[in-house]
Amino acid sequence: MSVKEVAIEELEQAKVLTRDAVRSGAYLYPIKGVAYFFTHRSLWQPLADKLLPTLALGLGVTAFMFAVTYVPQAAVLTIFNGPLAILTTVLLVLSESSTIFSVLSKNFLIDDALIDTFDGTLLSRNLTSLVSTERQVKSGADPIAKLGKIMKKPFARFTPKAIIRYFIYMPLNLIPVVGTVLFVILQGRKFGPTAHARYFQLKQMSKRERDGFVDQRKAAYTSFGVLAVLLELVPVAGIFFAFTNTVGAALWAADMEAKQTTAPNLRNQAELAKKAE
Template sequence: MIIPSSYPVQGIIYFLGHPQLITNLICPILFTIIWAIGVLIFGFAYLLQLQAHALIRANCPAGVAWFVSVIFVLLEIAVMIVLFYLIILPIYQDGLFDRVLKLRGLRHVLDKSQGNDIAKCMRGVNGGLFLAFCQIVVLILTLPLNLIPILGQILYAFINGWILTFGVRFHYDAEIRNISVAQSRREAWKRRSEYSGFGSVAVALEMIPIANLLFMWTNIVGCALWVADEIEREERRHQQQVAQDIAARNNNISNVNNNTNSNVIGYNTNVIGYGAAGSSAWDPSGMDSTATVSPPISNSQQQKDSGGLVQQKGSSWSFFGRSSSRNQDPQPIA
């Protein structure tokens, strides 16, 4: 049984149990660290002085101006790092998704989806822009829910979970299943309870500070495991259907053969019965098949038989006083 809400946790376990998946994280993490160092230097070397001097010229006390400027710079650095991380995340999450499918033995699914890379790229770009817009809008609209203790955060995770799952699974829909953005969106809405179940747990994990940098990747692994289980279930169902069709076809062929053999055996039995009967035989001259066959009689017996009406020549068979030979002429008995 597939329970979507359990796959984010399964993704953590699977990720930790397969160290080879860590190699997919080396490049994005390395690029993020390099970007963070560059942004940090730029922020404190240029932005800090620029903002502090601007506040001082606005008649703000120097101490307060520098203190506020440091806070602003830290926030700006954090925002730029997160934005950069979110930009490169889709680039590498597709590779991680495909890697999990290969480890699950579903390479043939990826091989079938190869081809027409330009169309896939355009579909991916359009879908990515649409998802980015939706995520930003939903995030802004649901952000005030966090002001409500417990219940607000649960609602926030549940609502944002649907769009997060839609975004993670879009690679599978657009580039592996080769369906359009509209079809993917309709399916996501049709299965919104499953998507929200997976996404609510995934969003809750990503709300944990610092650890969310890891959970962003394990959620992708969990989604890939979810898709892999669905693919394997459909393949088993297809194999069972094929096996049932083959069994039904073989059963029909066997029934036809049995009926044919029964007809042949019945026909042979009838033929043998006709040949073995001593009191009835088939008249090759067109006579009645129920005619009684009498044994041949000699000429002397024919002459002594006062009740005989027809005398046969030779030793031919007679049927009710008729000669079986049509060329014989009846002779009266003297």
């Protein structure tokens, strides 16, 4: 197979994935998460409880990274990117800061708060039966106040493999513009499924089931992940978007559940209609 044929094949695959991503509408959920979070005040509590220490951590990490790593990285990127190095270095340092901040905050500060936000959003969408598979659910109207004890330790959000993968992808930023775009896409490809780790746990999926589920929705998860990653790259405000992305992921899960419930009902109605004829 020639280089031209390989390039054409890759281009066709990219077109298919892009088309599937657009059709899925998954890229809209990070934005829906922002809107839903703002209009549902009860979901603010987990963020409010962790806001001050997390903001301090975010500011500290970002300031440290710019003070220590910006100049040497800009010097290297200038060789490859020329005048664009100013912009690409900023994006690179923000990405590095975001990754370090995410690892530290989601493992040591806000992991439980994000789980409460995800579960609380599901409860606000009347998915009590789904949430109750893995935690106690109390009576009441406030979705966050209804959350009881978690029955099983949630999946780990970050692993050493994820950090290693990040640094493997990082040299892509040496390629002007295109490299940075590819870097964000590759990060988003992994971020998407991670955002639904709690959903997979609530559904009690095995690893094989999770892998199959994600593989069937590869384009959708990538499109969700890319926008979510871009939002969390925003300095300091990334903590806010970590929570709204979680809300968006829960809304997507709720819509998936609605479709799974509706489809069998439609099939049953169709079968009853045929029998009536």
